[in-house]
Amino acid sequence: MSLTPYIVLSAILFTIGAVGVLTRRNALVVFMCVELMLNACNLALVTFAKQHGNLDGQVAAFFVMVVAAAEVVVGLAIIMTIFRTRRSASVDDASLLKY
Amino acid sequence: MTAFWILSPVMVLAALGILFVRKAVHAALLLAVVMMSLSVLYLVLEAPFLFAVQVIVYTGAILMLFLFVVMLVGVDASDSSVETIRGQRLAATLVGLALGAVLVLAVGQVSLGAVTGMGAANADGNVEGIAALLFTRYVFAFEAIAALLITAALGAMVLAHRERLTPKQTQGEMAAQRMRDYAESGKHPGPLPAPGVYARHNAVDTPALLPDGSISELSVSRVMQARGVVRSAPALADDIDPIARQLGVPDQDPARAPETSGKSGAVTDTEEDRA
Amino acid sequence: MSLSLADAQIPVVDPGAADGVLSLLWLVIALPLAGAVVLLLGGALARGAMDRWGHWLGTATVAGSFALSLAAFFALLGRDEADRQVGQSLWTWFEAGGLKVGMDLLYDPLNALFLLLITGVGTLIHVYSIGYMEHDPRRRRFFGYLNLFVAAMLVLVLSANFLGVFLGWEGVGLASYLLIGFWQHKPSAAAAAKKAFVINRVGDIGLSLAIALMFATFGSTDFSVISAASSEAGQGTLNAIGLLLLLGACGKSAQVPLQAWLLDAMEGPTPVSALIHAATMVTAGVYLVVRSNFIFELAPAAQTATVVVATVTLLWGAVLGCAKDDIKKALAGSTMSQIGYMMLAAGLGVAGYAFAIFHLLTHGFFKANMFLGAGSVMHGMDDDVDMRHYGGLRKYMPVTFLTFAMGYLAIIGFPLFSGFWSKDKIIETALAENLLVGLCALLGAGITGFYMTRLMLMTFFGEKRWEPGVHPHESPKVMTVPLVVLAALSVLGGVLLLGDWIVEFLAPVTGVAEHHEPPLPALVITTIVVAVVALGVAAAWFLVGRKEVPRTAPTEVSPVVRAARADLYGDQLNDVLVVRPGTSLARGLTTMDRVGVDGVVEGGAAALGGLSTVGRRLQNGFVRSYALSVVGGVLLVVLALLAVNLA
Structure with missing residues (x-):
C-alpha cells in the first residue's frame, strides 16, 4: 500500500487553495482558502510521518495548526477593522497602497 | 484505503466548491466538510491526537470563528462575479493548473517505498x-x-478594540435629546410602532396597519425592507378566507368583523382559541 | 641677440648673522604694519582721536622705519665688503613635508637701497598726503592703506625666500587695489582697481608657478639654497623659471603685454600714483629680476625675453605719453617707459643690474617728485587733470613749477641731473650689448624729451586756458616741502654714481661684470644721447610751444595719434585675444554643461522616471495581483528544483 495518493490529494488541495486565494475577492473566503492550503500541508506532513514511522511530522502539523489559529485570530480582527471603516470585505477595495 | 477513496473525491469537490460558491457561509460549510474528512484521514494515518485537534480546534473553534465573522460582516455579502483586475482570473487559472499539474506529476513520479507505519512510534500511545x-x-x-x-x-x-472618544450617553441625556428632537422637528418621542399581529401570524416581518388600513413603514426593520422580505398585510388577510371556509366558519360581514389590530378585539376571538 | 653669459659670475646668497642695529631689521616692517593695524582696526575704538591724529601716526611709523633703514644702511657700510649680507630668522612660517618656509629676512646692499627708497620716498609722500587728503573724510583709512602698502613692500624686498617675496607681492597688490579704488564711489575708480587686480593676478600666476617650479627643482624657496644650486639645474628648467618670473614681473611692473592697468590706475589719489605706481611697487618687477639674477644669468632665453619685453615697453610707454592730455596718464606712460629702461638694464645681465637699480632709484626720486607736482597742480586747479585746461601756471605756482622743472630736467636726461647719469649708462650698456636694442633705447630717450617738454609747455607755459572760476594757488607747505626735498634728490641723485660707487656697492649681489668696450667712446655716446634728447625737446617746442594749444583735443588727427590715445589699442588687444575668447569659451562650456552634462543627467533621470512610471503600474495595490506573482514564483522555483533534480 503506497501513500502516494495522499500526497497527490495534498497537492491537489493545495493548488485549489492557491487558486482560491487568487480568484476570490471576499477577504473571508480568501482566508478560508489559506486555511485549505495549510490543511493540505498538514495532510502531507502526517502522511510522511506515517511513511517514515516517527512522530515529528505530526508534531509539525500540530505547530502548523497553532500558527494557523493565531493567524486566523489576527486576520479576522483585521478584516473586522477594515469592514468597520470601509463597509466592505473585498480585498480589492483595500488597494490604496499603490503607485 | 477505502476511507481515502471515499473521502478524497468528497474533499476535492468540496474544495472546488469553495472556489465557486458565491456566499461566504457556503464556503465556510464546504470548508468544514473538507476539514472533517481530513480528520478522518488523520485517523486512518494513525494520528488520533491530530484527529481530535482537527475536529475540536480546527473545525470546532477556528471555523466557528469564521462563521461568527461571516455573520458580523453580513451573511448576504457575496462576491459579484465580475472580475475587477484584468486578466487575473485567466492568469490565476493558468498558473494554478500549471502548479497543480507540476506538483501532481512530480509527487506522482516519486516512489515512496515501503511504508514504515506508526506501530513503533505509537507503541506508548500517540x-x-x-x-x-x-x-x-x-x-x-x-x-x-x-x-x-x-x-x-x-x-x-487591540485591533478589535474601539476607543471611546466621547463620554457614554446616559439614559437621562437620551431622553432629553428625544424631547428636544420632538420640540425642534416634531420627531415622535415614543417607541416605534410594533409590527403587525394577525389572527394567524405574529412576526417581525409583517408591518402594522394604521387606522386607515395603510401600512406603517416604521413598524418593520429597515434591513428587512432592504432585503425585500416584508410580507404584505392584505395578502395575509386573503389567506384567511380559504382557511375559514375549510373550518366551516361562515362568512363574516366585514363590517362586523373586529379590527385587525387594537385592544378591543385582540383577546376575545383568536384563531388559536377556536382551534 | 648675443648676450654675454659665459663670463657671468653669480654671487651666492649667503647671509651672515645680524647684530647691533641690524638685528632690529624686523622693526622696519613691524612699524608700518602696526600703524596699519592701529589705523584700520583702531578706528572703531577711538574714531575721534584717530581722525585727528591718525595721519601723524601713519607718517611717524614710516619715518621711524626710514630712520631705522638709515641706521641699518650705515651699519652695513661699516662692515667689510665680504659680509655685507645679513640674515635674520624670525620664525618658521610653515612646514609641510619637504617644504619648510621661514619668516626670514635678508639684508644686503640691494635691498638696503630699496629700503631707503621705500621708506624715504614713502615718508615724504606721507607728509605730502597730510595736505593733499586734508579734506577727505576718510583720510585715516587712506593712511592705514598707505602704511599697509609700505609694510607689504618692505616684506617683499626684505624676505629671504621667494615665498616671502610672494607674500609681500600679494600684499602690495592688495594695497594697490584698495588705493586705486579709494574713491570707490566713482565707477571708473572701482573699475580701474578691478582691472589692476585682475591683470596683476595673471602675473601672479607666473610668479606662483615659478615658485612651485623652484621648489620642485631645488627643494626650497630660499635665495641662499637656490643661488647655490642654480648652476646644477637644467637649462630648460631655468629658462622656464625665468620666463615665469618675467611674467610675474610684467604684471607688477606694467610691462607689455600686461601693461593695460597702469594708466587706468591713475584713478587713485595722486600720492598713491606717486608712491605705488611710480616710485616703488611698479619697480618690484625690476627688483624680482635683479634679485633672481642667479636664475636669469643661467637662462639666456628668459634674459632675451626680458630685453624684448623691456624694449617694446619703453617705446610703447613713450608713445602713450605723447598722446595723453591727462597729466597723470602722461606721467604714467612715462613711468611705463622708464620701467622699460630698468627692465632692459636688468635683462642685459650682470653689466646692467647695477644701472637698473640706479635708474630705479633716480626714477623713484624724480617721478615721485613730478607726480606730487602734478598733484599740487591738480590741487590748485580744482582737481582738473586735463592739461589742455592748464597753461601759464609758472607764475601762480612757483614752487611747484621749479620743483617740477627739476624732475623734468632729470627725466629727459639733462646733463648732470640724476636721470642723465642713469639713463645714459643704460643706453651705453645696451649699445654695447646689442645695437638694435641700444638704438631703440636711444629713440625712447628722444621721445621722452618730446613728451615731457610737451607736458611742461602745456602746463606751465603759454596762455591761460583755465576753466572759468578756477583760481590756481600754491599748495601749503606740508605739500611743497616734500616737493623740494624730492627735487633736490632728483638733481643730486647722480652722485651715487661717483666713482662707480653704486656698481661696487651692489657687486656682492649682482656680481662683477667684465668691462665691455662700447662701439663708440663713452663721451661720444653721451653726446649723441643729449643731442637726440635735444631733438625731442625742439620738436616739442615747434609742435606745441609755438602754437596755441586748443582747449579741446583735436579730433582730426593721424592714425598714430589716435592709436596712442587709445593706449595703442592695448585694451582692444586684450579684449580680442583674451576676453572674447574667454567669454566664448565660458559660453561654450555653459552650453555644453547645460546641453551635454545636464542633458545626460536630466535625460537619465527622465528616462528612469519614465521607466518607473511604466514600472510602477506593477504596484497596483491589489493583494491578489501580488499573490499571483508569489504563486508564479513558487511555480518557477518548483520547476527549477525539478529541473535540477532530474537533470
Whole structure:
C-alpha cells in the first residue's frame, strides 16, 4: 500500500487553495482558502510521518495548526477593522497602497 | 484505503466548491466538510491526537470563528462575479493548473517505498509520543508558539478594540435629546410602532396597519425592507378566507368583523382559541 | 641677440648673522604694519582721536622705519665688503613635508637701497598726503592703506625666500587695489582697481608657478639654497623659471603685454600714483629680476625675453605719453617707459643690474617728485587733470613749477641731473650689448624729451586756458616741502654714481661684470644721447610751444595719434585675444554643461522616471495581483528544483 495518493490529494488541495486565494475577492473566503492550503500541508506532513514511522511530522502539523489559529485570530480582527471603516470585505477595495 | 477513496473525491469537490460558491457561509460549510474528512484521514494515518485537534480546534473553534465573522460582516455579502483586475482570473487559472499539474506529476513520479507505519512510534500511545517530543526536542518551539498565540490574542484585542472618544450617553441625556428632537422637528418621542399581529401570524416581518388600513413603514426593520422580505398585510388577510371556509366558519360581514389590530378585539376571538 | 653669459659670475646668497642695529631689521616692517593695524582696526575704538591724529601716526611709523633703514644702511657700510649680507630668522612660517618656509629676512646692499627708497620716498609722500587728503573724510583709512602698502613692500624686498617675496607681492597688490579704488564711489575708480587686480593676478600666476617650479627643482624657496644650486639645474628648467618670473614681473611692473592697468590706475589719489605706481611697487618687477639674477644669468632665453619685453615697453610707454592730455596718464606712460629702461638694464645681465637699480632709484626720486607736482597742480586747479585746461601756471605756482622743472630736467636726461647719469649708462650698456636694442633705447630717450617738454609747455607755459572760476594757488607747505626735498634728490641723485660707487656697492649681489668696450667712446655716446634728447625737446617746442594749444583735443588727427590715445589699442588687444575668447569659451562650456552634462543627467533621470512610471503600474495595490506573482514564483522555483533534480 503506497501513500502516494495522499500526497497527490495534498497537492491537489493545495493548488485549489492557491487558486482560491487568487480568484476570490471576499477577504473571508480568501482566508478560508489559506486555511485549505495549510490543511493540505498538514495532510502531507502526517502522511510522511506515517511513511517514515516517527512522530515529528505530526508534531509539525500540530505547530502548523497553532500558527494557523493565531493567524486566523489576527486576520479576522483585521478584516473586522477594515469592514468597520470601509463597509466592505473585498480585498480589492483595500488597494490604496499603490503607485 | 477505502476511507481515502471515499473521502478524497468528497474533499476535492468540496474544495472546488469553495472556489465557486458565491456566499461566504457556503464556503465556510464546504470548508468544514473538507476539514472533517481530513480528520478522518488523520485517523486512518494513525494520528488520533491530530484527529481530535482537527475536529475540536480546527473545525470546532477556528471555523466557528469564521462563521461568527461571516455573520458580523453580513451573511448576504457575496462576491459579484465580475472580475475587477484584468486578466487575473485567466492568469490565476493558468498558473494554478500549471502548479497543480507540476506538483501532481512530480509527487506522482516519486516512489515512496515501503511504508514504515506508526506501530513503533505509537507503541506508548500517540498522545504520549507527541507529548514526549513536544516537551523535549521541540520544547523551545513550543514555548515560542505559545508566546505567538498570546501575542496574537493580544493583537486581536487591540485591533478589535474601539476607543471611546466621547463620554457614554446616559439614559437621562437620551431622553432629553428625544424631547428636544420632538420640540425642534416634531420627531415622535415614543417607541416605534410594533409590527403587525394577525389572527394567524405574529412576526417581525409583517408591518402594522394604521387606522386607515395603510401600512406603517416604521413598524418593520429597515434591513428587512432592504432585503425585500416584508410580507404584505392584505395578502395575509386573503389567506384567511380559504382557511375559514375549510373550518366551516361562515362568512363574516366585514363590517362586523373586529379590527385587525387594537385592544378591543385582540383577546376575545383568536384563531388559536377556536382551534 | 648675443648676450654675454659665459663670463657671468653669480654671487651666492649667503647671509651672515645680524647684530647691533641690524638685528632690529624686523622693526622696519613691524612699524608700518602696526600703524596699519592701529589705523584700520583702531578706528572703531577711538574714531575721534584717530581722525585727528591718525595721519601723524601713519607718517611717524614710516619715518621711524626710514630712520631705522638709515641706521641699518650705515651699519652695513661699516662692515667689510665680504659680509655685507645679513640674515635674520624670525620664525618658521610653515612646514609641510619637504617644504619648510621661514619668516626670514635678508639684508644686503640691494635691498638696503630699496629700503631707503621705500621708506624715504614713502615718508615724504606721507607728509605730502597730510595736505593733499586734508579734506577727505576718510583720510585715516587712506593712511592705514598707505602704511599697509609700505609694510607689504618692505616684506617683499626684505624676505629671504621667494615665498616671502610672494607674500609681500600679494600684499602690495592688495594695497594697490584698495588705493586705486579709494574713491570707490566713482565707477571708473572701482573699475580701474578691478582691472589692476585682475591683470596683476595673471602675473601672479607666473610668479606662483615659478615658485612651485623652484621648489620642485631645488627643494626650497630660499635665495641662499637656490643661488647655490642654480648652476646644477637644467637649462630648460631655468629658462622656464625665468620666463615665469618675467611674467610675474610684467604684471607688477606694467610691462607689455600686461601693461593695460597702469594708466587706468591713475584713478587713485595722486600720492598713491606717486608712491605705488611710480616710485616703488611698479619697480618690484625690476627688483624680482635683479634679485633672481642667479636664475636669469643661467637662462639666456628668459634674459632675451626680458630685453624684448623691456624694449617694446619703453617705446610703447613713450608713445602713450605723447598722446595723453591727462597729466597723470602722461606721467604714467612715462613711468611705463622708464620701467622699460630698468627692465632692459636688468635683462642685459650682470653689466646692467647695477644701472637698473640706479635708474630705479633716480626714477623713484624724480617721478615721485613730478607726480606730487602734478598733484599740487591738480590741487590748485580744482582737481582738473586735463592739461589742455592748464597753461601759464609758472607764475601762480612757483614752487611747484621749479620743483617740477627739476624732475623734468632729470627725466629727459639733462646733463648732470640724476636721470642723465642713469639713463645714459643704460643706453651705453645696451649699445654695447646689442645695437638694435641700444638704438631703440636711444629713440625712447628722444621721445621722452618730446613728451615731457610737451607736458611742461602745456602746463606751465603759454596762455591761460583755465576753466572759468578756477583760481590756481600754491599748495601749503606740508605739500611743497616734500616737493623740494624730492627735487633736490632728483638733481643730486647722480652722485651715487661717483666713482662707480653704486656698481661696487651692489657687486656682492649682482656680481662683477667684465668691462665691455662700447662701439663708440663713452663721451661720444653721451653726446649723441643729449643731442637726440635735444631733438625731442625742439620738436616739442615747434609742435606745441609755438602754437596755441586748443582747449579741446583735436579730433582730426593721424592714425598714430589716435592709436596712442587709445593706449595703442592695448585694451582692444586684450579684449580680442583674451576676453572674447574667454567669454566664448565660458559660453561654450555653459552650453555644453547645460546641453551635454545636464542633458545626460536630466535625460537619465527622465528616462528612469519614465521607466518607473511604466514600472510602477506593477504596484497596483491589489493583494491578489501580488499573490499571483508569489504563486508564479513558487511555480518557477518548483520547476527549477525539478529541473535540477532530474537533470
